[in-house]
Amino acid sequence: AQSVTQLGSHVSVSEGALVLLRCNYSSSVPPYLFWYVQYPNQGLQLLLKYTSAATLVKGINGFEAEFKKSETSFHLTKPSAHMSDAAEYFCAVSEGGTASKLTFGTGTRLQVTL
């Protein structure tokens, strides 16, 4: 069975500081991994995804994530936080293929302070 663990339900960074949101996964097959973002009162939207191509994946709004099989991790980073990055971030895993359900982590709320 697949699962995702997000370390830290709340992360606070200063504007301009590095953003690091942690995600570890468990999967019985090579996984597909995703980061979704949810801005206040909005639906989830895809930030980036890993589907067994390049291990360093670049997404929207300057975010990127690196797939590390040896660490079973897929941490999300952004070099310089912006106030508009304040949102909830969800890591998710699927077993890939044509389509399959995503299993989500419990989310990390990112706060950006001046």
Next chain:
Amino acid sequence: GAGVSQSPSNKVTEKGKDVELRCDPISGHTALYWYRQSLGQGLEFLIYFQGNSAPDKSGLPSDRFSAERTGGSVSTLTIQRTQQEDSAVYLCASSLYRQGAGGELFFGEGSRLTVL
């Protein structure tokens, strides 16, 4: 717009009443999912439809919950005899069913259910 549409956006009901939540997926998307988002609980998978295949109902929390998808498009999630613990945001998502899609889901804005 061309996104996933959900209605109602907000629903307040009394304990014991039945509710129906509607989802209109993106045109051409054959896979449809329902998730439940509760405060501090992340997203909980409820049910998954793919074309004419039998749905994956493994996430439905009790037999009070059911869902159908008519004509391979619009879906309705029904909760019978609602309880206070059913209060949550119910999210619908759709995706393309194709090799390598790997579960890229497009979400609606959700239906917020409050059971008094």
